[in-house]
Amino acid sequence: MGVVAEAWRPPPQLNKSGGGGGGGLWKWWRSLLSGGGQHKRSVMWWKWVCGFMLFSLAVISLFTGHVVSHLEWAQQLSKRSLLVWDMSRKEPIDVWKSKYSKFFYGCSDRGNNFPPAVQEHKSNGYLLIAASGGLNQQRTGITDAVVVARILNATLVVPELDHHSYWKDDSDFNDVFDVNWFISSLAKDVTIVKRVPDRVMRSMEKPPYTMRVPRKSTPEYYLDQVLPILSRRHVLQLTKFDYRLANDLDEEMQKLRCRVNYNALRFTKRIQSVGMKVVKRMRKMAKRFIAVHLRFEPDMLAFSGCDFGGGEKERAELAEIRKRWDTLPDLDPLEERKRGKCPLTPHEVGLMLRALGFANDTYIYVASGEIYGGEKTLRPLRELFPNFYTKEMLTNDELKPLLPYSSRLAAIDYIVSDESDVFITNNNGNMAKILAGRRRYMGHKRTIRPNAKKLSALFMDREKMEWHTFAKKVKSCQRGFMGDPDEFKPGRGEFHEYPQACICQRPFSYDKASTDDDDEDIPEEVHNNTSSGHGHLSSVDNERDEVFPD
Ligand SMILES: *[C@@H]1O[C@H](CO)[C@@H](O)[C@H](O)[C@H]1NC(C)=O
Ligand SMILES: *[C@@H]1O[C@H](CO)[C@@H](O)[C@H](O)[C@H]1NC(C)=O
Ligand SMILES: *[C@@H]1O[C@H](CO)[C@@H](O)[C@H](O)[C@H]1NC(C)=O
Ligand SMILES: *[C@@H]1O[C@H](CO)[C@@H](O)[C@H](O)[C@H]1NC(C)=O
Numbered sequence: 001m002g003v004v005a006e007a008w009r010p011p012p013q014l015n016k017s018g019g020g021g022g023g024g025l026w027k028w029w030r031s032l033l034s035g036g037g038q039h040k041r042s043v044m045w046w047k048w049v050c051g052f053m054l055f056s057l058a059v060i061s062l063f064t065g066h067v068v069s070h071l072e073w074a075q076q077l078s079k080r081s082l083l084v085w086d087m088s089r090k091e092p093i094d095v096w097k098s099k100y101s102k103f104f105y106g107c108s109d110r111g112n113n114f115p116p117a118v119q120e121h122k123s124n125g126y127l128l129i130a131a132s133g134g135l136n137q138q139r140t141g142i143t144d145a146v147v148v149a150r151i152l153n154a155t156l157v158v159p160e161l162d163h164h165s166y167w168k169d170d171s172d173f174n175d176v177f178d179v180n181w182f183i184s185s186l187a188k189d190v191t192i193v194k195r196v197p198d199r200v201m202r203s204m205e206k207p208p209y210t211m212r213v214p215r216k217s218t219p220e221y222y223l224d225q226v227l228p229i230l231s232r233r234h235v236l237q238l239t240k241f242d243y244r245l246a247n248d249l250d251e252e253m254q255k256l257r258c259r260v261n262y263n264a265l266r267f268t269k270r271i272q273s274v275g276m277k278v279v280k281r282m283r284k285m286a287k288r289f290i291a292v293h294l295r296f297e298p299d300m301l302a303f304s305g306c307d308f309g310g311g312e313k314e315r316a317e318l319a320e321i322r323k324r325w326d327t328l329p330d331l332d333p334l335e336e337r338k339r340g341k342c343p344l345t346p347h348e349v350g351l352m353l354r355a356l357g358f359a360n361d362t363y364i365y366v367a368s369g370e371i372y373g374g375e376k377t378l379r380p381l382r383e384l385f386p387n388f389y390t391k392e393m394l395t396n397d398e399l400k401p402l403l404p405y406s407s408r409l410a411a412i413d414y415i416v417s418d419e420s421d422v423f424i425t426n427n428n429g430n431m432a433k434i435l436a437g438r439r440r441y442m443g444h445k446r447t448i449r450p451n452a453k454k455l456s457a458l459f460m461d462r463e464k465m466e467w468h469t470f471a472k473k474v475k476s477c478q479r480g481f482m483g484d485p486d487e488f489k490p491g492r493g494e495f496h497e498y499p500q501a502c503i504c505q506r507p508f509s510y511d512k513a514s515t516d517d518d519d520e521d522i523p524e525e526v527h528n529n530t531s532s533g534h535g536h537l538s539s540v541d542n543e544r545d546e547v548f549p550d
Pocket of ligand 1: 116118124151153223227
């Protein structure tokens with residue numbers, strides 16, 4: 001019983017005294033950050049330099065694919081040391097804004113040698129795509145569809161949105177996205193048409209060939225396996241199109257992904273205007289606000305196999321829903337929680353935000369669909385942050401026409417979350433990933449991803465420590481999970497989450513930034529340990545996330 005139930009108690013007594021936590025984590029960080037032994041300084045520094053050079057070479061060759069000059073190398077080095085230096089000082093984090101964001105910007109222009117789009121009459125055929133999943137999964141599918149069309153020199157037909165998937169939303173592409181803008185803004189990259197011309201349809205002897213490619217297929221796979229069929233049949237349909245293209249592509253193709261995702265895919269004017277109205281209403285009340293994206297639907301919770309502290313009733317209800325999937329393994333809820341696999345409860349999200357330093361008068365916008373337990377589940381969060389708003393509270397009639405369409409409602413949450421000063425999620429689903437990537441591209445706007453693995457232990461022990469101690473520990477757990485520019489680790493995470501090929505660095509003066517940076521007492525563990533912390537949040541071991549149809 002009780003361990004997790006604790007986190008569900010109504011408004012927390014923030015000043016409960018207790019055993020005063022000699023928490024291992026905090027000690028660990030302290031020992032890390034105080035640099036364990038000054039005498040080792042120069043040895044450490046050189047080890048670090050060598051390690052770093054290898055590391056940066058790996059990053060650079062992986063993600064730019066070109067040979068770097070000494071200058072670039074030095075720039076990378078200065079950036080890295082600046083950031084690690086900052087971490088090593090335990091400088092308080094500005095929760096509203098990443099200090100280093102100003103050194104980076106999104107960049108996705110075509111290279112000079114990028115050939116123009118292949119025209120319709122010269123193309124290898126028409127590519128039909130059915131993008132599956134919810135709004136954000138479809139977004140990744142559409143993005144990859146454009147790139148696949150480019151790889152195949154195909155003419156892309158405006159993708160279809162799968163109506164049979166989980167969300168059961170029968171919106172078409174042009175109900176959600178601005179289709180003319182989509183076509184025109186990509187005209188130099190890929191030729192896109194609204195439909196296969198009648199003349200082509202009439203000349204076809206058989207219906208379009210339909211196939212499903214394996215997940216994360218490489219460009220070579222498309223050229224070897226798909227192109228011959230396209231050339232022969234001239235019209236080819238790819239179904240269930242989500243995550244069907246590899247993460248790693250050459251830089252030009254990654255930049256194309258960014259042009260599609262961050263520029264070509266705009267919501268319709270109608271959706272955009274409702275979304276911006278909500279944003280304006282938030283801004284009218286507060287200069288800055290947090291968007292909290294909560295996924296807490298009953299089926300999602302059931303799927304996780306976790307316990308959320310609702311006792312026997314909850315266990316029975318979730319177990320019933322769980323029967324819907326007959327292949328799910330038996331999971332130990334406590335074990336899942338320790339592994340950081342459980343979405344934070346709304347109450348836990350609130351505690352975490354307060355611990356990080358957001359005051360109780362902060363305005364929060366809660367983006368969510370159905371919440372298991374409804375108002376009762378949300379109450380603790382609302383008590384921590386009384387200035388609590390949702391799209392329903394901030395609209396009158398504007399939302400009504402959208403209500404029957406889950407994708408269009410999700411689009412409103414997407415817009416407000418995108419515009420928020422700080423974005424935080426309790427989960428690691430598609431929307432969380434897509435927005436995390438987008439916000440990096442848009443100037444590293446503060447995006448907080450709970451370090452669930454470490455936080456889960458803290459939440460379980462919360463009663464044993466004072467609020468002050470708890471808050472300090474939360475802050476240290478969250479280093480490296482705050483959406484800062486240095487969080488990317490090569491080889492981890494999906495491109496949509498870490499669009500590294502589309503992030504450029506502004507020239508900046510090393511001299512100026514490093515005036516008091518000669519004390520390079522950088523504990524190497526900071527380097528290799530922060531990276532290890534990401535595993536569970538990134539795509540590396542989240543097959544289950546991919547199976548849950550969001
Ligand atoms: C696509 O077209 C370009 C020229 O624009 C050509 O170099 C390339 O080989 C073509 N690729 C395929 C798969 O047709
Ligand atoms: C917010 O916190 C302050 C103390 O920091 C307290 O005086 C005030 O009553 C709180 N406001 C609400 C709405 O809880
Ligand atoms: C960090 O790196 C050092 C030296 O390279 C190594 O001894 C240590 O085991 C590493 N720690 C982790 C957690 O990988
Ligand atoms: C950091 O590294 C130490 C040993 O180098 C290891 O014991 C510890 O578990 C690591 N922490 C994380 C979060 O990986």
